[in-house]
Amino acid sequence: MTRDSDVSFLEDFHAVAQIGATPAHGVDRQAATAADRETREWFRAFAEQRGWETRVDSIGNQFALVELVPGAPYVLLGSHLDSQPLGGRFDGAYGVIAGLHAAERIAARAVSATAGPVYNVAVVNWFNEEGGRFAPSIMGSSVFAGIKNEQEMLEVRDLSGISVREALAGIGYLGTDERPVVSAYAEIHIEQGRILEREGLTIGAVDRSWYTQKLDIEVLGEQSHTGATAMADRHDALLGAAKVIAKVHEVTDLFEPETLVSSVGQLTLEPNSPIVVARRVHLIADLRADDAATVLAARDQLLADVTEIADAYGLTINARDFDVRDNQHYPESGLALAEAAAAELGLGSRRIRTMAGHDSVAMNRIVPTVMLFVPSVDGVSHCEREFTRDEDMVEGVAMLAEVGWRLAHGALQAEDAGLSGTSATAAAHA
Numbered sequence: 313m314t315r316d317s318d319v320s321f322l323e324d325f326h327a328v329a330q331i332g333a334t335p336a337h338g339v340d341r342q343a344a345t346a347a348d349r350e351t352r353e354w355f356r357a358f359a360e361q362r363g364w365e366t367r368v369d370s371i372g373n374q375f376a377l378v379e380l381v382p383g384a385p386y387v388l389l390g391s392h393l394d395s396q397p398l399g400g401r402f403d404g405a406y407g408v409i410a411g412l413h414a415a416e417r418i419a420a421r422a423v424s425a426t427a428g429p430v431y432n433v434a435v436v437n438w439f440n441e442e443g444g445r446f447a448p449s450i451m452g453s454s455v456f457a458g459i460k461n462e463q464e465m466l467e468v469r470d471l472s473g474i475s476v477r478e479a480l481a482g483i484g485y486l487g488t489d490e491r492p493v494v495s496a497y498a499e500i501h502i503e504q505g506r507i508l509e510r511e512g513l514t515i516g517a518v519d520r521s522w523y524t525q526k527l528d529i530e531v532l533g534e535q536s537h538t539g540a541t542a543m544a545d546r547h548d549a550l551l552g553a554a555k556v557i558a559k560v561h562e563v564t565d566l567f568e569p570e571t572l573v574s575s576v577g578q579l580t581l582e583p584n585s586p587i588v589v590a591r592r593v594h595l596i597a598d599l600r601a602d603d604a605a606t607v608l609a610a611r612d613q614l615l616a617d618v619t620e621i622a623d624a625y626g627l628t629i630n631a632r633d634f635d636v637r638d639n640q641h642y643p644e645s646g647l648a649l650a651e652a653a654a655a656e657l658g659l660g661s662r663r664i665r666t667m668a669g670h671d672s673v674a675m676n677r678i679v680p681t682v683m684l685f686v687p688s689v690d691g692v693s694h695c696e697r698e699f700t701r702d703e704d705m706v707e708g709v710a711m712l713a714e715v716g717w718r719l720a721h722g723a724l725q726a727e728d729a730g731l732s733g734t735s736a737t738a739a740a741h742a
């Protein structure tokens with residue numbers, strides 16, 4: 313039986329999925345593009361129709377604030393509306409729209425509750441979680457959490473040389489508003505893996521994130537004529553890059569299957585002419601494992617491989633660690649809260665690791681954080697084929713509303729997570 317509120321959520325979700333929609337049912341809404349602006353306008357309209365205050369901070373994070381207890385800190389719910397190029401319509405967007413609907417249900421419940429909330433509720437659309445256009449990913453929430461320097465992030469440029477600052481100003485979302493003081497954070501997201509689907513469960517309570525890092529690699533050769541240059545005289549940066557890319561894949565064979573994942577997803581080539589041996593290739597390798605030591609061992613092996621390739625082909629190859637993210641452990645009390653909420657709603661749940669990064673990875677550093685998953689069909693993500701069933705999505709909204717209700721009643725305190733206090737306290741100490 314689908315409740316009216318579920319119908320309303322599904323209508324909103326499928327409406328947003330039309331913004332930046334691609335012919336194969338994905339979305340292309342990269343950070344601070346026109347499509348990103350359109351989803352931000354949708355977010356703002358949703359809040360304003362309900363009389364909620366909206367804010368935009370100085371790194372483009374967008375907030376909707378629901379005041380239940382004047383002057384109190386906010387339980388923050390949310391995720392991100394930006395997508396990968398030709399990405400999926402569920403990644404991030406599900407969590408933002410679920411957050412808006414959960415906040416609406418919490419506000420309605422507070423009206424008639426005997427024991428009212430002690431905290432307010434807010435919903436966030438984080439800027440540039442995906443990092444496809446502007447690296448690193450998880451940018452807006454990392455600045456909010458004091459992990460990344462705001463000015464540095466505003467100066468990051470995309471491949472066409474446009475800075476974050478220029479792009480945000482260009483869509484009218486380089487804000488100046490004060491950030492809300494946050495007491496706790498909860499995020500619901502598609503799993504982007506196969507475990508919940510395989511086990512027939514609706515909810516994942518995330519206990520830990522994988523250790524991840526990027527290797528920023530520059531391969532330098534010498535430009536020359538592809539027809540007139542002797543093979544012995546060539547310093548072919550693209551050949552070297554091809555060897556590096558193969559090594560980034562092959563290094564996973566040195567470890568137990570599926571314990572290390574790695575790929576190169578982005579490459580730029582100069583001068584990129586069919587008659588010219590390449591002078592320069594820039595590429596980014598993504599390395600992840602549950603065990604930090606595995607990533608570090610793979611990284612060391614790759615640095616040795618890179619040196620060998622440089623020597624063998626007469627190249628210079630520079631490799632730099634980038635976007636290193638330590639394992640994040642979510643608080644035990646938050647996991648117990650999620651499991652109790654799932655049980656109350658009659659939803660099957662289990663604890664689960666996240667291999668993908670999320671804004672909750674940043675927020676867990678400053679406030680008690682609950683990270684939840686709903687199933688992904690076939691585990692596919694960052695792809696137009698990404699899919700989650702309506703029935704799983706609506707169960708997830710009910711789950712987020714229940715978790716948010718408990719958080720708004722103070723169910724998780726900073727000390728539960730070994731933290732000092734609200735986000736204001738943490739930022740003051742950052």
Ligand code: HGY
Pocket residue numbers: 441442443449450667668669670
């Ligand atoms: O970095 C990540 O894993 C996320 O998809 N942005």
Ligand code: MN
Pocket residue numbers: 392403404441501669670
């Ligand atoms: Mn995401």
Ligand code: MN
Pocket residue numbers: 396403442694
């Ligand atoms: Mn993603």
